[in-house]
Amino acid sequence: MLDKIGIAKRIAREIKDGYYVNLGIGIPTLVANYIPQGMNVVLQSENGLLGMGPFPFEGEEDPDLINAGKQTITTVPGSAFFDSAMSFGMIRSRKVDLTILGAMEVADNGDIANWKIPGKMVKGMGGAMDLVASAKNIIVAMQHVNKANESKLLTKCTLPLTGVKCVKKIVTELAVLDVTAQGFKLLERAPGISVEQIKNATEGRLIIEGDIPEMKIE
């Protein structure tokens, strides 16, 4: 089974040289730490920055320089600032190559729910609806099952949707799956996890073809 860092490491392998990438809050933020050395990748923060760098050194925090999670950050050589309209302009016009975000539920047709639990959580969707409606490629980092051991990979989302038919790939603590026209396609198993365990944890349609390799994580 993968921990959060394992999920982040596995997702980092999906990033290609030359990509502009938007990372959501939570596990997706950790992905930045595992982008292979020497790879040219520019991180977009939707509050108005291309070229997000690491956290500042202690004492060098700048209140005018934060990421979309409101954390203090730094720039890197070649960074650019812009306003929120342009930020979502580059998202909407599909200039951002890859969006990585978390989810509470994903359906086997690619629907995603990650912004609202009626009566409980009323925080808002932030930029998630804009991102999922327009992204060229969306990878979701999520837990395969909830605390009650119920699947979060479903035939149909039960929570209010963030976007429809948009998720392309999912990395969970148990597996890597593609979202296809026929449902979730199992690509890889997490270390020590059997196909049977993944089957039991997946409520939505699951396609298993041939031998499913165990994923390689450093």
Place this chain on the structure above:
Amino acid sequence: MNKVVASAEEAIKDINDNATLMLGGFGLCGIPENTIAALVKKGVKGLTCISNNAGVDDFGIGLMLKTRQVKKMISSYVGENAEFERQLLSGELEVELIPQGTLATRCLASGYGMPAIFTPAGVGTEVAEGKETRKFMVDGVEKEFLMEMAFDSDFAIVKAWKADTHGNLVFRETARNFNPMMAMAGKITIAEVEEIVEAGQLDPDHIHTPGIYVHRVFKGEKYEKRIEQRTVRKK
């Protein structure tokens, strides 16, 4: 063309009960903190606030929520405010949650003189309920879009880094965020800044918001610039 006023109090002198205000900022970054303090002091009520976030319990718009000055919030994310959540769940506060890009672009539309925009954000979700939709071809594929209306706002209140006396504005780093679009979208736009220089002192090539959009400028008395999530690494 001198847009400079002496104080926050003077800048908000005609903001009265039940006004619709746009307030710039993302989280607590780039918020018009001096104007918010003046609005709290003035005690205007029944406000509709268009702002990406609602501040935290004891800073930003959170201060106006505490004093029950806000009737309605139009925001994309309000997660960091317990008082907000309480007022929302008890029905004291009206809230419209809209996607962040939609919020930004509805401001932009106002400033560009366009009545509406089409966006894919929210298609197929509860955000789309009751809204007009239209299909357009995008990259050879038919895709559905929502029609979202430009905002109509009495005042826009923004925070810039520098201004000149003509109201030309320059923003700094990610404190720019919603401020330029909101500056363009207010019937009356008030900018509070850290420094005011004489006209001619800012390079015309470096102006982010031309002064034609800005009606009043004042220098903020002090800037706390509170950090919401202080994240650092060791040297």
